[in-house]
Structures are given as structure tokens and as C-alpha cells.
Amino acid sequence: MDPLLLKVKKTETDSFSVNHFKYHGSFPGLWHYHSEYELTLIIKSSGTRFVGDHIDRYTENDLIFIGKNLAHTWKTDAALPDTDVFSEALVIHFREDFLGKMFFSTPELAEVEKFLRMSRRGMKIIGQTQTQVISHMYQIGSLSGVEKLIKLLQILSLLAGSEDLMFLSSDGYSQYINENDNDRLNKVHAYIMDSFKSQIRLTDAADIAHMSPTAFSRYFKQRMQKPFSQFVIELKVGYACKLLMQHQFSILQICYECGFQNVSNFNKQFKQYTELSPKQFQLKHKSLRLQASLYQHQVQENL
Structure with missing residues (x-):
């Protein structure tokens, strides 16, 4: 398995990186972190x-700002057979000191420095x-030199x-980075994300982490700020919400x-997690979608 700590690449002529990633199928889905701040737009x-x-x-259009050394990943939904699907994202990476160690400590950038701490x-x-x-993100890719730098500062000022x-x-999520622990957690995450549609057992995850079930249970809760079983159920419920909104499958399916x-x-x-039954969730989404459609129709009639 690839190392959890990733090195972000940039050219020799740039102090920060702007990349348009396009994958045939899914994003890599690697649970990782890095020392750079990251702004990701899902295209x-x-x-x-x-x-x-x-x-x-x-x-x-999901837009996320990731603080330095904060573990993250995007797990793409499985594509239907015989479909030609692409995953695209526009991503900006920059280090805290990319303009000098004291740049964000200047009085004019006090609010930006506060934002970076909160991130x-x-x-x-x-x-x-x-x-x-x-x-701004769509514009920055076509810029260079000072204009490119100014555009990034405009984005940070807006944020x-x-x-x-x-x-x-959560506020209590551990920021402490430990290479051995992260390699272990990386393997567990890969197992969960690859297998969450089936029956996931704590004992299997513990075996992957080379720990006893009791020790693994304590370890996972300490690192993730929630029990292993809760983490898995939240993932399953999130996927169920997506399928319910498609209105293509029965609740049993x-x-x-x-x-x-x-x-x-x-x-x-x-x-327990949505405060609605699956049927209520589906009906609520259908109603909201109908309201949005009617509103859009009214707007078009008034044009």
C-alpha cells in the first residue's frame, strides 16, 4: 500500500500548485495527508x-478546504456497468511558508491567518x-506570475x-501524526471503503491492523473520535441516502x-442518523425536487 504521507508536486517556476485532475472511473481514494493546505473543487x-x-x-461543485496534516479522501460511487465515467477535480495546494515564514503574520493578513488555523x-x-x-478557481488555471498569486490571495481573502x-x-479530532499508526489506519480505511456494502466485522479489521479486537476498538475510537461500528453505519447510511434520492430502487433493494x-x-x-425513515427521506427529497422544478418552471415563464 502507498505511504499515507503524500508529497505534493509543483513546478520549479511556481510557489504553489494548481492541478486539474481527471481520472477514467474513480478518484484514487487513498486515505492521506500532507503538509500543504488544500482547496478542492469537485468538477x-x-x-x-x-x-x-x-x-x-x-x-x-463540492468545495472543500483542508488544513495541513488533516487526513482526507474522496471515495467515488461505483459506476454502472458499460458506462464511460470520468472523475474530475480542480485542486490548489500551498504551504504555510510559500511566501516566507512570516508572510501570514503581517497585520493585513490577520484574518487569513485565523482562517488557516481554523482549517x-x-x-x-x-x-x-x-x-x-x-x-476564481476556474480563472486561476489560465494565469501566471503575479496575476496567479494575486488570484490565490483573493480566494483566501474571500474565505x-x-x-x-x-x-x-470534530474539534477533538487528533492532529498528531504518527507514521506507523497512519499506515495501520490507512489499511483499515481501505478495507472499510472497499467492503462497506457487505458485512464488515470488527474482528476482520482488527486482524488487518494486527491487533486484538479489544485493543483495536479502543485504538479506532481514540483516533477517529467515534466507535468503529458507528463509523461503518454512517458510511452505509450515507450511501443509502444517495440511492434513495435516485428513486431507481426499492427500499428492500x-x-x-x-x-x-x-x-x-x-x-x-x-x-437514528437522519431522524427519518428511509421512506420518509425519499418522499421528502421527492417533494423538494418537485418544488424546485416548479420554481424553475415559474422563473422561465417570467423571463
């Missing part, structure tokens, strides 16, 4: 996003700020002054596709 893909101990669904938990960018930052930010990882053993348990676990 094309959907699936499950992991940031620290936070798990959530992502779709196109240790990871942030989802929403609302008007999301729209503005996405526009630092915005209230359209949602924290992702979704139950077994997400790895639940029976409908009764599926309903119980789903309601």
Missing part, C-alpha cells in the same frame, strides 16, 4: 467524502462564497471574511445493497 463525480472523523456525501478541522464552502470561489463555512472534522442484513435493522439505523 465531476459523486460519492463519499472523508475528512478527519467526518463522513458525508459529495457531488459536483485544521476542514471546511465545506457554501452559499455565495462557494459561487465566487469557484469562479477569511466569509460566514459561508461549515466545519467538518437499497437495504441489501448497503450491506444491512434485514429491513428492520436498516430502518432503525437510518432513522
Whole structure:
């Protein structure tokens, strides 16, 4: 398995990197961290996003800011057979000292420095700020020199002054980096993400980590700030939400596709995490989609 610590590449003429990644099929899905800050825009893909101990669904235009040394990955949904699917993302990486060790300590950048400190938990960018930052990100790829640098500073200024930010990882999530521990956790994450549609056993995960079930249970909860069983169920429920919103499968089919053993348990676990039954969730989404469609139709009529 690849090392968990990744080295971010940039050219010799750039102090920070801007990359347009395009993969045939899925994103690599490697649970990793690095010393650079990261701003990621999902151009094309959907699936499950992991940031620290936070798990959530992502779709196109998902915009996330990742603090330095915060573990993260994007796990793409499995494509349907015989489909030609691509996953695309626009990603900016920069080091804290890319403009000098004291640059962000200057009085004019006090708010930006505060934002960077807060980013240790990871942030989802929403609302008007999301729209503005996405526009800047599409522009920055065509710029060079001073104009490129100014564009990045404009993005950071927008983020630092915005209230359209949602924290992702919990405040208590450990920032301590240990190479051996992360290699172990990397292997466990790979097992969970590859197998969450089936029955995942704590004993199997403990074997992968070369620990006893009791020791592994304590270890996982300490590192992820939640029990192993909760982590797995949240992942399954997130995938179930995605399938329910597609309105292509029955609740029974979704139950077994997400790895639940029976409908009764599926309903119980789903309601615990969403406060709705699967059927209620599906009907609510259908109603919201209908309202949005009617609103769009009214807007077009008034044009």
C-alpha cells in the first residue's frame, strides 16, 4: 500500500500548485495527508467524502478546504456497468511558508491567518462564497506570475471574511501524526471503503491492523473520535441516502445493497442518523425536487 504521507508536486517556476485532475472511473481514494493546505473543487463525480472523523456525501461543485496534516479522501460511487465515467477535480495546494515564514503574520493578513488555523478541522464552502470561489478557481488555471498569486490571495481573502463555512472534522479530532499508526489506519480505511456494502466485522479489521479486537476498538475510537461500528453505519447510511434520492430502487433493494442484513435493522439505523425513515427521506427529497422544478418552471415563464 502507498505511504499515507503524500508529497505534493509543483513546478520549479511556481510557489504553489494548481492541478486539474481527471481520472477514467474513480478518484484514487487513498486515505492521506500532507503538509500543504488544500482547496478542492469537485468538477465531476459523486460519492463519499472523508475528512478527519467526518463522513458525508459529495457531488459536483463540492468545495472543500483542508488544513495541513488533516487526513482526507474522496471515495467515488461505483459506476454502472458499460458506462464511460470520468472523475474530475480542480485542486490548489500551498504551504504555510510559500511566501516566507512570516508572510501570514503581517497585520493585513490577520484574518487569513485565523482562517488557516481554523482549517485544521476542514471546511465545506457554501452559499455565495462557494459561487465566487469557484469562479476564481476556474480563472486561476489560465494565469501566471503575479496575476496567479494575486488570484490565490483573493480566494483566501474571500474565505477569511466569509460566514459561508461549515466545519467538518470534530474539534477533538487528533492532529498528531504518527507514521506507523497512519499506515495501520490507512489499511483499515481501505478495507472499510472497499467492503462497506457487505458485512464488515470488527474482528476482520482488527486482524488487518494486527491487533486484538479489544485493543483495536479502543485504538479506532481514540483516533477517529467515534466507535468503529458507528463509523461503518454512517458510511452505509450515507450511501443509502444517495440511492434513495435516485428513486431507481426499492427500499428492500437499497437495504441489501448497503450491506444491512434485514429491513428492520436498516430502518432503525437510518432513522437514528437522519431522524427519518428511509421512506420518509425519499418522499421528502421527492417533494423538494418537485418544488424546485416548479420554481424553475415559474422563473422561465417570467423571463
